[in-house]
Amino acid sequence: MRGIYIHIPFCLRKCPYCDFYSVTLDRSLSEQYIDALIRNFRADKYRGLCADTVYIGGGTPSALPAELISKLMEGVYKNFSIAENAEITIEANPCTVSDDKLAAYRASGINRISFGVQSADDRELKALGRLHDFDTAERAIEGAQRAGFDNISADMMIGLSGQSERDVLNSAERLTALPIRHISAYMLKIEPNTAFDNDKLKASLPGDDKVSDMYLSLCKFLEGKGFYQYEISNFAQTGFESRHNIKYWRLEEYIGFGPAAHSLFDKRRLRVPRDLRGYISAPLQTELPEEEPFDERVEYIMLSLRLREGLDMQRLSALVGSSSAQKLKERAAAFEKHGLCRLSDGRVSLTPEGFLVSNSVILEFLCAVGLA
Ligand code: SF4
Numbered sequence: 563m564r565g566i567y568i569h570i571p572f573c574l575r576k577c578p579y580c581d582f583y584s585v586t587l588d589r590s591l592s593e594q595y596i597d598a599l600i601r602n603f604r605a606d607k608y609r610g611l612c613a614d615t616v617y618i619g620g621g622t623p624s625a626l627p628a629e630l631i632s633k634l635m636e637g638v639y640k641n642f643s644i645a646e647n648a649e650i651t652i653e654a655n656p657c658t659v660s661d662d663k664l665a666a667y668r669a670s671g672i673n674r675i676s677f678g679v680q681s682a683d684d685r686e687l688k689a690l691g692r693l694h695d696f697d698t699a700e701r702a703i704e705g706a707q708r709a710g711f712d713n714i715s716a717d718m719m720i721g722l723s724g725q726s727e728r729d730v731l732n733s734a735e736r737l738t739a740l741p742i743r744h745i746s747a748y749m750l751k752i753e754p755n756t757a758f759d760n761d762k763l764k765a766s767l768p769g770d771d772k773v774s775d776m777y778l779s780l781c782k783f784l785e786g787k788g789f790y791q792y793e794i795s796n797f798a799q800t801g802f803e804s805r806h807n808i809k810y811w812r813l814e815e816y817i818g819f820g821p822a823a824h825s826l827f828d829k830r831r832l833r834v835p836r837d838l839r840g841y842i843s844a845p846l847q848t849e850l851p852e853e854e855p856f857d858e859r860v861e862y863i864m865l866s867l868r869l870r871e872g873l874d875m876q877r878l879s880a881l882v883g884s885s886s887a888q889k890l891k892e893r894a895a896a897f898e899k900h901g902l903c904r905l906s907d908g909r910v911s912l913t914p915e916g917f918l919v920s921n922s923v924i925l926e927f928l929c930a931v932g933l934a
Pocket of ligand 1: 575
């Protein structure tokens with residue numbers, strides 16, 4: 563079954579490090595936008611589409627009034643065949659939820675909520691330009707639990723200006739004391755043309771070695787708290803991994819709706835242009851530009867190695883031939899000696915130390931099979 567991604571390109575205010583596609587929330591525009599999404603759900607191309615995951619991301623979906631999200635979910639159920647046990651996620655900013663909103667999400671079928679908490683340290687939150695403090699995040703998470711969410715995720719960030727390893731572990735400690743099942747931990751990356759893209763800010767960031775130490779300590783700490791690392795940046799209690807995001811890494815198909823949304827659909831990588839007004843005024847988004855041609859061999863190596871389960875040698879052999887697969891295995895065995903790889907049960911995977919240098923390791927693997 564496929565996944566459905568729905569992009570909500572509205573935020574209350576732009577965070578200085580963010581380059582996701584979003585504009586400032588506008589009530590009338592958001593109403594027109596939800597209508598445009600539902601119009602697209604009805605397109606012939608998607609008729610009969612079956613999905614077992616739906617992900618409402620952004621942007622800040624929770625900035626929208628609850629009735630618009632309920633309308634959106636009605637559109638989803640009416641136009642697609644959604645599995646009974648589907649995972650249906652909404653991303654939320656802690657300062658934009660209320661008990662009523664959370665109850666409305668549950669009533670509309672949403673069963674997973676992912677909060678952009680980022681840190682438990684109010685100074686760090688302020689420096690990130692976030693609108694919430696940690697108390698607000700705690701209240702939002704507890705409110706979600708009261709509303710009946712059993713599957714709650716929180717994002718956190720590492721590598722922030724002035725941040726120490728201790729600060730990272732403090733945030734992790736306070737987050738894991740809350741009723742959450744899943745943590746995504748991202749390293750701050752300075753994206754071009756964002757407000758953070760300036761020399762002064764860059765000079766204040768911890769160096770690579772420090773960030774690597776933070777990452778490895780965090781992985782160890784979270785494992786000790788029962789959040790196992792199932793992907794480079796993702797940790798979960800068993801059974802609470804993000805089923806939707808796993809589709810991306812396993813190269814399963816998903817269709818994205820809304821400006822800037824990506825899809826892997828009928829073995830083609832498609833992308834909706836980053837143009838909200840154009841999306842609203844266009845009749846349908848069905849003729850989408852294709853991104854670079856989909857090369858399953860390259861993508862399988864690159865994406866499967868983000869997961870702790872790693873790549874399956876049988877599938878790799880089917881894709882690149884057994885002698886190339888054998889060459890990759892030999893490289894992996896060399897990396898294993900340095901603690902970067904694991905080889906077991908017919909699979910090759912990276913260790914947390916390997917994740918830190920995954921770009922170089924993957925490049926070596928691609929060279930080994932003749933794809934780079
Ligand atoms: S709330 Fe999220 S999507 Fe919106 S600007 Fe901030 S980081 Fe980006």
